[in-house]
Amino acid sequence: MMVPKAVETPPSMNEYPTFLLADIGGLAGVKRWLELRNVHKRAAGPIVNRYRFGSTAAESQLLDIASAIEYWTAANRRNHPWVSMPTQS
Structure with a gap:
């Protein structure tokens, strides 16, 4: 198995993780995330x-996130009314 470049050994084995398995709903949450x-x-x-x-x-991150939002709204446009809600001026 290849370890991604961004993965680093924690400074301490007591370091608190970004999130706990329970925070995302256990193994069912992991399964939902993988499917998504x-x-x-x-x-x-x-x-x-x-x-x-x-x-x-930061510019690259912003462009990546903007592209992801555009994709997400396009993917949901037909099935979800929130996508076609009028914007407030």
């Missing part, structure tokens, strides 16, 4: 890439 990630890679990728590959320039 497989179906919507273009939306989920920019969210996790920072943790997988390390930080990039």
Whole structure:
């Protein structure tokens, strides 16, 4: 197994993780995340890439997230009314 570049050994084995398994609903939550990630890679990728590959320039992160939001709204436009809600001026 190859370890991604951004993965570092914690300074202490007592370091608190970013989230606990219980925070995402246990193994069922992991399964839901993996299914979401497989179906919507273009939306989920920019969210996790920072943790997988390390930080990039703020401009690159902003463009990645904007692209993910655009993809997510396009993917949900037909089935969810929140996508077509009028914007407030």
